[in-house]
Amino acid sequence: MPTLTSPFSRPSAPGSAAPPPPKGTPPGAGGAVPAVQGAQYAQVQDRVVQALLRRGAVSAEEVTAAEAARKAIGGRQPLWRALVDVDSVDRDRVFEQAAATYAFRLAPVGDRPPEAGFAKTVIESFESAVGDKLVGLGCVPYAYAQDQPSGVLKLVFVTEDPMRPELQRVIDGLGLEKFEVCYAPGAVVEAVIAEAFPRKNEYLERLAESTGPDVDYGVSFESGEKTLVDEEALEAEISQSALLNLTEAILIEGVRLGASDIHIWPNAQRKTEVHFRTDGRLQHWHTEDRGHPEALLAVFKDAALNVDRFERDMAQDGFIQRKVDGTLIRYRVSILPIANANPEVRAESIVIRILDDRKVITDLGKLGLLEGALKQFNKAIRQPHGMVILTGPTGSGKSTTLVAALSNVVTPEVNVLTVEDPVEYIIPGVRQIKLSHKLSLEQALRAILRHDPDVVMVGEMRDKDTAELAIKLANTGHLTFSTLHTNDAPSAVSRLYKMGLEPFLIAYAINLVVAQRLIRTLCPACKEVETEPDALLLGELGFTPEQIEGTTFYQARTSGACPTCKGKGYKGRRACAEALYFTPAIQAAIVGAGEEVNENEIREIAESEGMLTLGASARVLVERGEVSVEEMLRVAGGEH
Missing domain, CATH: 3.40.50.300 (P-loop containing nucleotide triphosphate hydrolases)
Structure with missing residues (x-):
């Protein structure tokens, strides 16, 4: 059972500022910044925004943009909440400052990350409806700590936004003797929730629950002349439903796994392979062995706009749109006829590019x-x-x-x-x-x-x-x-x-x-020191003897079950x-x-x-410990 003491045992006065940052922290990241001169921001009444301006964490232009957006929707929410939605603003800085202003402590997640197993165990001990509300509000149990001065053990929760009254009401309803809500960056909390309570793919669940026989209905695509008896029509409907569920499951899983592309093609064994490209590398996800490969390919072609399902001899391009986890995702579909070692398979390759606007970088x-x-x-x-x-x-x-x-x-x-x-x-x-x-x-x-x-x-x-x-x-x-x-x-x-x-x-x-x-880039949580770097190879890659001597080289650890990178050794x-x-x-x-x-x-x-x-840039990244020599060799090994 995780327990903490000192970070949660110090008294804090309402409205107190965040603790001073470590020496050397750059301006705007919590370090010392020049004081705002005069009454430049005197008209800003929001205490959180005033503090952010003093720290140099936001600019006057960003505050102006937030105020305009706030007025456009009626001006009811605090200015600092509108500031969170300005594209150029770092939302973590805003929420951290708001938490400090309203006397919520900052959880030491950098030194002690939340444990998904602990969060899951505690939430499952609550009534399911209340636990679902907590997760829906982005709040998870973090640790037990001793309350001061009572000495009673309290449950500490972490969330990005501890200021919400509805969250306080939900936790009040748990009937805990003592509890505390602390701030933690949104990405940290989301990672815990994703590991402890992975989102369910309803289409995969439907496939798992399916008990009906899978019938090859792909042959009927060439002509609609075949009339099926009732029994066959029922079985074909079951099979079609299974393939439709698989199609939707593939589209959803591609988004949730962070894939950039989905590759689908039939092999010589009359099975359809599905691969996801994640962080630039193709990884096998599923092999479909039910029915003709043309069946699954036809369902994808049917789902795409501007694609003829019956055309198998020319290149085609189309689009698919789906709502995934509340976000509209666009898929660009490319279809090409390919050769296959099995002459009975009329093979086509489908590559689907996932266009997720949430991944667009503007900074x-x-x-x-x-x-x-x-x-x-x-x-x-x-x-x-x-x-x-x-x-x-x-x-x-x-x-x-x-x-x-x-x-x-x-x-x-x-x-x-x-x-x-x-x-x-x-x-x-x-x-x-x-x-x-x-x-x-x-x-x-x-x-x-x-x-x-x-x-x-x-x-x-x-x-x-x-x-x-x-x-x-x-x-x-x-x-x-x-x-x-x-x-x-x-x-x-x-x-x-x-x-x-x-x-x-x-x-x-x-x-x-x-x-x-x-x-x-190497996974920061599990990367390991390369104890015997190949000096000859490093020399070929442009490293000087001095650089080799003075650099700690890291490599990916692909064994084990790192929750951050899922055992891949690389993250992003x-x-x-x-x-x-x-x-x-x-x-x-x-x-x-x-x-x-x-x-x-x-x-x-x-x-x-x-x-x-390119080679020199890659060497800098290796020296900083962000990239492995193996990855440098793959990407920039032949560059100057």
């Missing part, structure tokens, strides 16, 4: 770019004109970075237009142009020139005509974003040159080229990038190019001016 600081690259990126997108190019292979996070960049330049004063094929994420404040057989990329770009743009995003520069139009936009006073498929930043210059663009246009139209990869991904800013020296090297752009010369100049290559 550039959360992309994971290193300090130098982030500084150059911010500098480039703040220019009134010029081009920012993202390069990298498919799945390297180019679209994510572009969406974050656009979100930082969108204001009511500018007209932002994008040309995408297809449009994946809806960006508030941006007019996103859909391409079709009636509107090509080139036609859309020519039309944009007459549409009074300020900022333009071109999904991809595929050929000379597209590139010339994008360069023309950048050269005529527009900030332009686009992507290229090249391995590194200097080779983007070479690619544009080979497309036929003049060197002086390339040199003076482009602000920045960012080459990007996504690299998996971050950007690993090189940012080539077009300084006068870089521009001169491009303009002076003869028959061929010298990529090595451009790289050497950029490195002399402080650019970190």
Whole structure:
């Protein structure tokens, strides 16, 4: 039974501030900040907001935006609650300050994380209706502690928002002799709830409960001429219901497991394999062996818009929309005919990209770019004109970075237009142009020139005509974003040159080229020290003997049942990038190019001016203990 003493035994006066932060904490993160001069925020009556302003944790602009939003919905809620919903505000800072202002203690979850088993055991001891209410309010038991001065054992709860009266009423109704509600970050509480009370997938439960025989009804898709007798019709309905449940279960589980893509294809044994891509790696989830593979594939095709279920010989693209856990999720469906070792199977591969707007990053600081690259990126997108190019292979996070960049330049004063094929994420404040057989990329770009743009995003520069139009936009006073498929930043210059663009246009139209990869980060909870690093391999990866000697190398621990990473050893991904800013020296090297752009010369100049290559960026992440050598080798092993 978890027990705590000192963190919960000190008296606290109402309205007391949070304890002083550790030495070296940066401003705005709880450390010392310059005092607000004069009566700059005298009109702000909310004590929480006043404290946040004093700490520098929020800006006057963010408070103004929160006040406007609060008034728009009637002005009943406190200003600090409206502040939580402002995109650029760190909600944890707001809730932490509110808890301190209203005399709720901060649970020491950094030193002692909540235990899912303890939370589950205690909640299950309550009446089920009350336990459900607690979980629904995002509140879980954390530990037992001795109350002072009575000495009675009290139950400590943690929640992101202990200020809610309804939560106090629910806990009061438990009849506990003593209890205390403390603050903990929302992500910490959500993780405990997710582990202790995993959300049920009703479609999987229906499949598990199904006892009827599974009948192959896929053969009837080719023609509807076969008439089934009553018994067969009943069995076919049971089978169809099972496959429909499986289809919906796959779509829901993909979202809940954080997958970016779902892969579905039949194998030579007439079984349909389902794989999820999580953190960039495909992982087997299920193999369906009931009925023809065409049956499950047909159900997915039926669920998708703009897809012909009976067409099996051509590529098709479609969309699916579903409400998952109260959020509208869009799925982009790609279907391709594939060969199969079994001639009896008319095989198709279905890949479904999960488009979850909750994953959209609008804060550039959360992309994971290193300090130098982030500084150059911010500098480039703040220019009134010029081009920012993202390069990298498919799945390297180019679209994510572009969406974050656009979100930082969108204001009511500018007209932002994008040309995408297809449009994946809806960006508030941006007019996103859909391409079709009636509107090509080139036609859309020519039309944009007459549409009074300020900022333009071109999904991809595929050929000379597209590139010339994008360069023309950048050269005529527009900030332009686009992507290229090249391995590194200097080779983007070479690619544009080979497309036929003049060197002086390339040199003076482009602000920045960012080459990007996504690299998996080690699980902070279970990563372990690599006791015998391979010095020869590290040398090949660019580490100096001094770096090898002075660095603690970490590796993923894939054995065990870590609740944070589920035994994978890795948790999440971050950007690993090189940012080539077009300084006068870089521009001169491009303009002076003869028959061929010298990529090595451009790289050497950029490195002399402080650019970190992809390999150097990965080495920094390894030295910081965030990335394993194995992961660096996989992502950036062949880079400079």
